[in-house]
Amino acid sequence: MSNYWQSFVEQNKNSWHFDPSVKSEDFTYTGRLKTDFKPLLDLMSDDKNFKEHIATQQIKGHGAELSERIKAINEWGFNDHNTKSLQIMDSEFPEIFEPYKKFAGFGDCKVVVLKQYPGQFIPWHQDLYFGFKEEFNVPDDVKITRYSLFLQDWQWGHFFSAGNCIMHQWKQGDIIELEPKIHHATCNAGMVPKLTMTITGTITDESIERKKSKVFTH
Numbered sequence: 686m687s688n689y690w691q692s693f694v695e696q697n698k699n700s701w702h703f704d705p706s707v708k709s710e711d712f713t714y715t716g717r718l719k720t721d722f723k724p725l726l727d728l729m730s731d732d733k734n735f736k737e738h739i740a741t742q743q744i745k746g747h748g749a750e751l752s753e754r755i756k757a758i759n760e761w762g763f764n765d766h767n768t769k770s771l772q773i774m775d776s777e778f779p780e781i782f783e784p785y786k787k788f789a790g791f792g793d794c795k796v797v798v799l800k801q802y803p804g805q806f807i808p809w810h811q812d813l814y815f816g817f818k819e820e821f822n823v824p825d826d827v828k829i830t831r832y833s834l835f836l837q838d839w840q841w842g843h844f845f846s847a848g849n850c851i852m853h854q855w856k857q858g859d860i861i862e863l864e865p866k867i868h869h870a871t872c873n874a875g876m877v878p879k880l881t882m883t884i885t886g887t888i889t890d891e892s893i894e895r896k897k898s899k900v901f902t903h
């Protein structure tokens with residue numbers, strides 16, 4: 686435990702049960718994207734196309750709330766090695782990322798792909814969208830969401846854990862969404878790299894409409 690988690694629980698005790706024994710549904714299945722994944726997976730097969738991200742280290746320009754979280758991640762026992770992931774942003778390869786930026790019908794949109802080797806974690810955290818809000822100058826009254834998309838069929842030892850739920854056995858293109866403030870974590874305790882994507886965007890009438898059928902194409 687840490688001050689970070691204790692104060693989060695204290696501030697949010699009326700909005701979630703905070704009981705690990707409850708069988709609650711803490712993620713929503715949003716649907717599945719059907720597209721040609723090959724150009725992106727080819728790009729992701731070469732580690733030279735990625736930048737390293739380390740969750741135990743401070744990101745320049747991010748606020749005090751994130752500093753508390755990073756302090757906690759270090760206190761919990763994580764280190765630079767086991768919180769490393771490889772990332773590519775859509776702005777680096779706009780053509781390859783275009784389908785992923787367009788399919789959801791978001792207003793402002795940012796896509797990031799993630800490669801986690803065995804032994805690597807994204808520790809327990811909530812999404813605050815600090816970087817996204819700053820980059821796109823999003824006003825406080827505009828709603829933001831994040832789609833988490835799985836780029837390959839599920840492999841043994843790969844996990845996505847959100848609130849009291851564990852997600853596994855996903856298929857390529859499957860998308861899930863979390864309610865704001867639901868803490869989550871991912872890890873690769875398996876044998877092959879884990880390839881995922883986040884699509885963060887401002888919610889529009891179009892994005893709400895496109896989600897209704899749970900099938901996305903591009």
Ligand SMILES: [Fe+2]
Nearest residue numbers: 810811812869
């Ligand atoms: Fe997250």
